[in-house]
Amino acid sequence: MPFSEEDLRCALRRKMPGPAFTQRVLARIGQVEDNKSAQANPAVSRPGFFSFRFWPARIAALAAMLVIAIGVMQYDRYKTHVKQETAKRQALLGIEIASTTLNQALHRALVRPAKPH
Amino acid sequence: MEAQQDNRLEAALGKAVRGDQAGFAEIVEEHQGMVFSIAFHFLRNSSLAEELAQEVFLHLYQNLSSIQSTAHLKYWLRRVTAHRCIDQSRRLKFRQEVALDEVAEPAVASSSPDLMLSERLQKSVASLPEKQRMIVILRYQEELGPAEIAELLKMPVNTVKSTLNRSLAELRKKLARSFGEMKYAIF
Numbered sequence: 001m002p003f004s005e006e007d008l009r010c011a012l013r014r015k016m017p018g019p020a021f022t023q024r025v026l027a028r029i030g031q032v033e034d035n036k037s038a039q040a041n042p043a044v045s046r047p048g049f050f051s052f053r054f055w056p057a058r059i060a061a062l063a064a065m066l067v068i069a070i071g072v073m074q075y076d077r078y079k080t081h082v083k084q085e086t087a088k089r090q091a092l093l094g095i096e097i098a099s100t101t102l103n104q105a106l107h108r109a110l111v112r113p114a115k116p117h
Numbered sequence: 118m119e120a121q122q123d124n125r126l127e128a129a130l131g132k133a134v135r136g137d138q139a140g141f142a143e144i145v146e147e148h149q150g151m152v153f154s155i156a157f158h159f160l161r162n163s164s165l166a167e168e169l170a171q172e173v174f175l176h177l178y179q180n181l182s183s184i185q186s187t188a189h190l191k192y193w194l195r196r197v198t199a200h201r202c203i204d205q206s207r208r209l210k211f212r213q214e215v216a217l218d219e220v221a222e223p224a225v226a227s228s229s230p231d232l233m234l235s236e237r238l239q240k241s242v243a244s245l246p247e248k249q250r251m252i253v254i255l256r257y258q259e260e261l262g263p264a265e266i267a268e269l270l271k272m273p274v275n276t277v278k279s280t281l282n283r284s285l286a287e288l289r290k291k292l293a294r295s296f297g298e299m300k301y302a303i304f
Contacts, residue, residue: 003234003292005257011238012258017153017167022145024167025174026138032175 126187134181141181144190145174151191151259152198158254159202160209161243169205173198195259196269203247241291249284252277 126147132140152173156166176197177184184190242253248270255261255269263281267274 002289003238007231007234008238008242008253008257008288009260011235012154012158012242012254014150014154014258015157016150017170018163021149021153021167021170022142025145025171026142028171028175029141029178 123187126190130184130187130190134184141178144177148191148194149174152194154258155195155198155254156202158239158242158258159250160206161239165205165209169198169201173201192269195255195261199251199255199269203251206247206250237292237295238288241288241295244291245284245287248272249280249287252280253284253288256281 126144129140129143129147133144134140149170153166153170156169156173157163160166160169173194177190177194180193184193242250245253251270252266255266256263261269263274263277266272267277270277272280
């Protein structure tokens, strides 16, 4: 199928974008400019410390910190208790050993026959 | 008349450079057809073409201070659009092949005596390799000479000329094949 350069020009003639294209471009520029200014001045866009925006997240973080703190304290108490129990058991064992040794010594002394003179 | 329009655009450009939105809007109004058409004929997808045209104008807005005149503005817009089209096409190569046959034509009043030939030509142009496609669009849509195309695409003039000849030969072949297939489909 032959075609002329004029056919090609006709096929590639200019077309217009949809209506309100300029408004869409300007809106997009406005959006980009807003983002840029928000990035340049973070103090304006960043919510304050007491802002209501992040309260649920802050409460959750606080609760998690509280749980962790209580957990650490409980574990510390448990470790101390275990140490105390071990020390108590060792002391009782020591006393028991000492008592047995003393009893044996006493028994030997009492039942030893008197030396003939 | 043309000088009057040039003066009007020069004034709009001056206003836009000083940050006046109305001046920039006038520039967009004036060149939207050119930018959108290059993108549309290259990508054959009106929503992608619109997105790309918007990005080009956004880029222009950010670089307005580097534009020296209305002629430079036109050259800048063509150059940026051409390069972005080629980049976009490379990125969407896979999707592009699927989209080619699915896209609907935007509603435009046609002055072409042969709509079928026109449509076949558009599809054949869209199926050319990126550089060839852009050269054909710049030559026949924008009426640029080989030297202007060479400057825009940073290519030697002789390469542009030979690519153009090769593209026309390919288009003739593609069109002959396409009409041949259609004849067999009808009869």
